[in-house]
Amino acid sequence: MRKRGFIILIGVLSSLAVWAEARFPKPDFTSGYQYPVILHGAPNEMFWNVVDIVMLIGMMSLVVWGAYRKRSRAVIYSLSVVSVLYFGFFRSGCVCSVGSIQNVVLSLVSPDYHLPWYVLLVFLLPILFALLFGRVFCAGVCPLGALQELVNIRNFRLARSVSVALSVIPWIYLAFTILYAATRSQFLICRLDPFVGIFRLGGDMGMITFGIGLLLMSVFIGRPFCRFLCPYGALLSVFSSLSWKKLEITPRGCINCALCGMSCPVDAIRSPQSSRTGEERRKGVNRIILFAALLPLLTMAGAFLVGGQSDALSLAHKDVYLYELLLQQQARPDMEVPLEVETFNALGGNIEELKARVDEVRLDYRFYTRLAGALIGFIIGFKLLKLSLKRSRKTYEVSSAHCTMCGRCFSYCPQNINIKKHEKTIS
């Protein structure tokens, strides 16, 4: 059944032909030809926005039903196919909850930016579901995660210590996303979305190639983008760890067979563990005290170090970039005039006005780079602190923060198999 769905997906993928808009300069007419003004009809988006929200709520509810009631991967897998087709190929991967972080940040810092209601809902609903049931959005609703899930064939697990260390990256990505959105520089997530080019069958070839590379990686490693890059996944992991309901692999008691842990592609199932280790208790306590004391220091160090790069980072803002190009052009008159500078001059740009804008942008950058640096420093400190804590477990448990609810473990659990056999017998 799964394979059939997969083959259907391949068919759909190969039959879709979407032409990307070519960006290329118009011919140099010198005959006085006037280009006609291009008019775009106002899109009738409201209907589809409502459909998006309904689909989002409906699919997340179905994931909850499939994971908590049915304990069925088939439900989640089917939803993944629907998500890739609808949110991915049909809706072209936009607006997605991952990217909505930027809109929300921009609306918080910019009073003149109006945040559309559906973008707010796209951002908030997965968080709400995470607070109630865990990362149900990641399971089969997010088209980015779903696409990786569909191509995941065979898992070769990374050493857990490596994957834990790599899990800091999404937070760094999140910090820079906030920085660039708050300073109105660019929407980093949209720019670096590796799968949107595949969904649209067009766009930046570099990003498409990167997306294909990630997909190839996903064949053997469970959801590399979700685990090591996705900034929204990082946010959801926090809310998910505080969720009201926690996912259980089986309603019957765990028999510690370890099959679920081995089946999990994202290392979200924790094995039974004793809190007693070979290490002296005092040494462990000292370490916890040390990392707790280091936490504010690391936060400040992060703020200092990233804040120190504010001028360099501000080059991501188009005004700053243009201003620097103008300076370079003035310092090196022999260099070829960059297109941006040529355009600025042709449009009668005023350098003083530009400089005033650049000063404002740099001021913003000074604040937000410190904020971003503080966030990164705090996350690193917090992770170190968390890695110093010992916990005992008697059975295999699901880590709510990391579980993407793919549902693989359900079918591996012998207890669940027994339940199904029992139900079959009764029926």
Place this chain on the structure above:
Amino acid sequence: MRKLYRNTAIVTAVFVLALASMLGVSYYQMQHVSPLESEVMETLKALNESNDENQKLQQQIRQLDLLSRKAYFVQEGQLKTGIYLLVGMVTVLVACLALYYKDTKNLPEKELDPIDEWMTKSHARKYLSWAAGAAALVGIAVFIFQSVGTKALTAQSDDVEDKSEMPQEGTEAVQDSLQEIALAQADSLKAASKREQSGNFSSYAEQKQARPKVKADSTIIVKIDSAKVVETDTAVVAEELPELKIASKAFRGNNSSGTSSARGIATSWNLKSKKNILWQSTVPKHGYNSPVITGHNVFITGADEQARELYCFDVWTGELKWTVKADGISGSPSSMPKVNDDTGLAASTVATNGSEVAAIFATGDVICANMDGKRLWAKNIGLPDNHYGYASSLLMFGNILIIQYQNNSDARILALNTKNGNQIWSKATKDKIAWSSPIIAKLGGKSTLVVMGNPAIAAYNPGDGAELWRVDCMSGEVGSSPASADGLVFGASEYATCIAIDGATGETLWEASDYLPECSSLAATKDFVFCATSYGMVCAYDAKTGEVKKEHDLTTPFYSSPVVVDGKVYLFSNSGKVYIFKSSTFDLITSFETGEKTFATPAFTDGMMIVRTDESLYCVKREK
């Protein structure tokens, strides 16, 4: 069947990897290709600009444009097809793998992690600490590097401001654009009422805002002939013309650098049809010196047996605003010295600092005037014992007037106060006679006076004349001037050598003798040293190695010097033929005859070029 799936998956995987690599290379190439800016296209367009009547050429350009676009889109199409193919092959690969692993439980053969979770955590802690520590170290290194760089830059800027106020103590001068801004700001504070300025940014918007008030929807085209303003299709209010921000304060531009920050300079003009000619004026007296520009003013000199004069022309109209005569000077010879016709009595180019302008003549008379044409002071520094005639140009460093006074019986470098003509320092040199002109170069982070003579190229502290280094390398009659770029000093003279010297240490880096100039001076960028000879060869030396990177046999002599401006090299032949090269490649963009002999080097300002010919002075400005 499983074997088939496995083998298909392997073949597909190899195919995917190969295709991905090829697409990566193709993508990289696409990113760096701009078909409409190809060398051929640029050359043809430039040719078209100089001759817009040639329909055959225009047809060629159109065809080439179409072909370039087609080629680009074909390549893009191939890339797109490749991406689709890659997506398809990845799909096949995934399908094969799925079928191969069908009915196989997803269990790893062995546990990678240590069983002890605490050990896992310990390892993770270690990795995270290392990564964070490494990132912090990189961050600190970058921070320190940036801080040091910023401090150095600030220090330079401060130095320039100080020196512009008190040059007699100073050592630094205006060398780069940043310094130019600082000096311009200091000048404007000191002489706010004066119409002088030199700055860095040429803002088209500023110019537009300050442009003459015109009737609505009319076009400003001002054409002037013989110093008369002729309005073509609009009324011009001359006094509201904007200040120009890019100055050209000495021979071959600011600091005699052979480069200019000006932009938007026309690449074609015609003195007969007046295409791109803003004005053309006659010059009262003859001279081989080159124009100098600051504010609204263009300065040149002229001399004959009867008088030696400094002229100021209006940069917008070509009108002769005032004349200052070099007369009644104590010590001035009663009869003119014997000079060669090719040199004349006014071969030296004037110099200005935006407030004062100074001129020197073959008589040894030095005069200095303010921007309103008031002679501030005049003195004779001694009749030059010079068989061709004194020809070294002046240079100003803040309020220091630098004179390379190297003649047969007396070789020295003089520094006079521009305000009153008093001597600040004088440095006797061991050099023989030379006709070269001094430059200010940025060497080892400091503005340095570089003087080329016979036999040495030497560097001095412009503040006190202290010699920093000296390289004996020249011989014969040195008429060319040095150049500098990227911390290096370049000098060349016919029958001697072309040399590159490390400006910080005075160490010789390379020498070449492929092509050597007689009168024309060098111009340099960080990549190339441009050289024009009096026997028609022009070339670009590699600035790092001295290897001739490109050469053109133009079969016409050059006395005028090349100037690097707006990504191009402008060069005039003696016959008045203009050659414009691309500065990054030294490819010839265009060439055309102007019809007037030209020995002087043009001066550049915002969108304008002032050219002195044997007969006239004219301004090239691209028509809107």
